Amino acid sequence: MRELQLQGVGVGVRAVEPAAVQGADGGGAGGARDRRPRRRRGAGGLRRRVADADGELLPGVPGAGPHAGGMPPHSDYGFLTILLQDKVNGLEVRHADQWVLVDPLPGSLVVNVGDHFEMYSNGRYKSVLHRVRVNSARSRISVASLHSLPPARVIGPAPELVDDEKNPRRYMDTDFATFLDYLSSAEGQHKSFLQTRRLLTS
Numbered sequence: 001m002r003e004l005q006l007q008g009v010g011v012g013v014r015a016v017e018p019a020a021v022q023g024a025d026g027g028g029a030g031g032a033r034d035r036r037p038r039r040r041r042g043a044g045g046l047r048r049r050v051a052d053a054d055g056e057l058l059p060g061v062p063g064a065g066p067h068a069g070g071m072p073p074h075s076d077y078g079f080l081t082i083l084l085q086d087k088v089n090g091l092e093v094r095h096a097d098q099w100v101l102v103d104p105l106p107g108s109l110v111v112n113v114g115d116h117f118e119m120y121s122n123g124r125y126k127s128v129l130h131r132v133r134v135n136s137a138r139s140r141i142s143v144a145s146l147h148s149l150p151p152a153r154v155i156g157p158a159p160e161l162v163d164d165e166k167n168p169r170r171y172m173d174t175d176f177a178t179f180l181d182y183l184s185s186a187e188g189q190h191k192s193f194l195q196t197r198r199l200l201t202s
């Protein structure tokens, strides 16, 4: 049995104000008071690349445009994200070509499979595309704890999950340096990281 040691790489606390409070000018520059939603990122938290439902990257910066104040569609880069959300709706996951609300259940944590988990499981578990929408009436607070492998660790499909018949290898091996290269590459401008690691498309 293989053992993977994950480490916490950051905690993100997010406070999103209701759309109504952001003002008719969209909360942008020029308003009498800057009412843009507060965003904070924990130390070590990676700036996420944002993608549409097919994994194609969207232009623009997170928090701008139609998703202002929320979080645009993305998958989490690491292994697991453990998320505590309050009672206010906002988190949605992409399922069967639709956005599905993740109902906040009091006293529960949401565990998101990240890109590394998808690669390690050779695609059995999917790194789900998700987004956060601004609630029209209420502020929302969530705390995301990001868990990853040490940066130098190479990750690829577990050998036990790969065979020559039904389960061919679906992803290339990767590590943090590869991710950094991807961020500065031309591919990094229009594809999600997971897409660049795929050996098979189906």
Ligand SMILES: O=C(O)CCC(=O)C(=O)O
Pocket (backbone or CB within 6 Å): 012, 014, 071, 076, 081, 083, 085, 090, 091, 130, 132, 142, 143, 144
């Ligand atoms: O605020 C949320 O519910 C989700 C946050 C999230 O997706 C993230 O931090 O990666």
Ligand SMILES: [Fe+2]
Pocket (backbone or CB within 6 Å): 074, 075, 076, 081, 130
């Ligand atoms: Fe996320």
